[in-house]
Structure formats: structure tokens, C-alpha cells
Amino acid sequence: QVQLQQWGAGLLKPSETLSLTCAVYGGSFSGYYWTWVRQPPGKGLEWIGEINHGGGTNFNPSLKSRVTMSVDTSKNQFSLKLISVAAADTAVYYCARGIHLWPLAYWGQGTLVTVSS
Amino acid sequence: AIRMTQSPSSLSASTGDRVTITCRASQGISTYLAWYQQKPGKAPKLLIYSASTLQNGVPSRFSGSGSGTDFTLTISNLQSEDFATYYCQQYYSYPPYTFGQGTKLDIK
Numbered sequence: 101q102v103q104l105q106q107w108g109a110g111l112l113k114p115s116e117t118l119s120l121t122c123a124v125y126g127g128s129f130s131g132y133y134w135t136w137v138r139q140p141p142g143k144g145l146e147w148i149g150e151i152n153h154g155g156g157t158n159f160n161p162s163l164k165s166r167v168t169m170s171v172d173t174s175k176n177q178f179s180l181k182l183i184s185v186a187a188a189d190t191a192v193y194y195c196a197r198g199i200h201l202w203p204l205a206y207w208g209q210g211t212l213v214t215v216s217s
Numbered sequence: 218a219i220r221m222t223q224s225p226s227s228l229s230a231s232t233g234d235r236v237t238i239t240c241r242a243s244q245g246i247s248t249y250l251a252w253y254q255q256k257p258g259k260a261p262k263l264l265i266y267s268a269s270t271l272q273n274g275v276p277s278r279f280s281g282s283g284s285g286t287d288f289t290l291t292i293s294n295l296q297s298e299d300f301a302t303y304y305c306q307q308y309y310s311y312p313p314y315t316f317g318q319g320t321k322l323d324i325k
Contacts (some may be wrong), residue, residue, distance in 0.1 A: 135320055144304065144315070144317070144318045144319045145261065145304055145306075145316040145319075146313075147311075147312070147313045147314040147315065147316070149313075152304060158311065159312060160312055160313040161218075161312060161313065161315075176301065186303045186308065188318070194260055194261075196260075199307070201232075201249065201308050201311075202266070202308060203251035203253075203266045203308055204251075204261075204304060204306075205263045205265055205272065207260035207261060207262075208260065210259075210260055
């Protein structure tokens with residue numbers, strides 16, 4: 101049974117850096133694309149990007165300049181950093197497990213990140 | 218980026234009804250189309266992939282169809298647990314993968 105558990109700071113000030121981590125339990129860590137998706141309050145889903153176990157990444161062009169992702173294969177964890185956050189980055193952030201050109205079958209519980217001065 | 222447009226944005230129905238949600242892609246995506254169900258405060262749940270294949274454990278009252286640019290999700294014999302928001306997603310071309318804006322299905 102694959103489970104994703106995520107955590108990170110929930111309240112940030114404008115210009116700070118968002119930092120979230122997701123731990124994967126069950127299943128293999130290699131061979132998958134570890135993904136982040138966000139959802140502003142009351143709005144739809146936005147794909148942020150993905151990283152594979154080797155550190156290869158793909159990002160949404162709309163966020164690419166501010167996003168970094170990393171993996172720690174020794175702990176089966178992956179992380180998201182988003183720099184220079186603004187109110188528009190307020191959202192529930194989800195981690196998920198993907199496969200190349202395939203939908204997301206496993207998701208974390210979500211973390212609400214609020215950006216407010 | 219491929220734009221995904223869902224209709225309607227919201228829909229009211231009663232238990233036992235049959236409902237259809239439509240998703241249109243801005244360019245052809247073959248059958249690289251998924252449907253998700255999301256309930257308040259929960260992560261999305263994958264229902265259908267490859268436009269018409271049910272994910273394990275999804276009830277057979279859910280069905281999907283379409284290819285190219287036009288797709289539908291149909292829910293037959295609506296149950297109380299089906300009232301939720303539904304999203305389509307294309308995974309034909311990325312980055313980025315893109316989602317529709319969502320269709321909220323509520324009780325009439």
C-alpha cells in the first residue's frame with residue numbers, strides 16, 4: 101500500500117521561501133516521477149512539476165524560475181521549494197506519485213500554505 | 218500548454234440520476250485523459266485513465282469515453298457519495314500537465 105505523507109510550514113510572509121517535504125511509504129521509490137500539484141482556495145488544480153529518483157526534473161513553465169525540487173533516496177523523500185512567494189501562491193499543496201505520461205494515482209494529504217503579511 | 222475546458226462548471230442532480238460531464242482539449246490528446254473526483258478537504262482521487270479505463274476499485278456506474286479533443290464522464294445511478302467536484306487532466310503533452318477547471322456536482 102503506497103502512502104505519501106507531507107509536511108512543511110503553513111504560514112509565510114511575502115518574499116519568503118515555501119518549503120515542503122513528502123515521504124513515501126510502501127512501493128518502490130525508483131521508476132516514478134514524484135510530483136507536486138497545488139490548488140488555490142476554491143479553485144482548480146495546477147501541476148507544479150516533478151522529479152525522478154535520479155534528480156531529473158520537469159517544471160511548469162509558469163513557475164520554473166522560482167521552483168526547485170530535490171530527492172533524498174536514502175529516506176524515500178522528496179521536497180519542493182518555491183522562492184519569493186506572494187499572496188497568489190496561497191494554496192493547498194499536494195505531493196503525488198506519477199509515471200511518465202500517466203495520471204496521478206497516489207496523493208498526499210495536502211498542506212495549506214498561506215502567504216500573508 | 219494544452220488547455221482543458223470542462224462543462225458545465227456546476228451541476229445539480231438527484232440520487233439515482235444519470236449525469237454527464239464534458240471535457241474538451243485545445244488540441245488532440247488521443248486518449249491521454251484522466252478523470253479525478255475530489256471531495257472537500259481531500260486530495261483528488263483517480264477515477265478513470267486512458268479516457269475510459271476504470272481505476273481499480275472504482276464503481277462501474279462511472280464510465281468515460283472520447284478521444285482526440287472531446288471527452289465525457291458519465292455517472293449512472295448517482296449515489297450520495299458521488300456528490301463532489303470532478304476534474305479532467307491531459308497527460309499527452311507536458312510540461313505542464315493540465316487540468317480542467319472542475320465541475321461541481323451537488324444535490325438538487
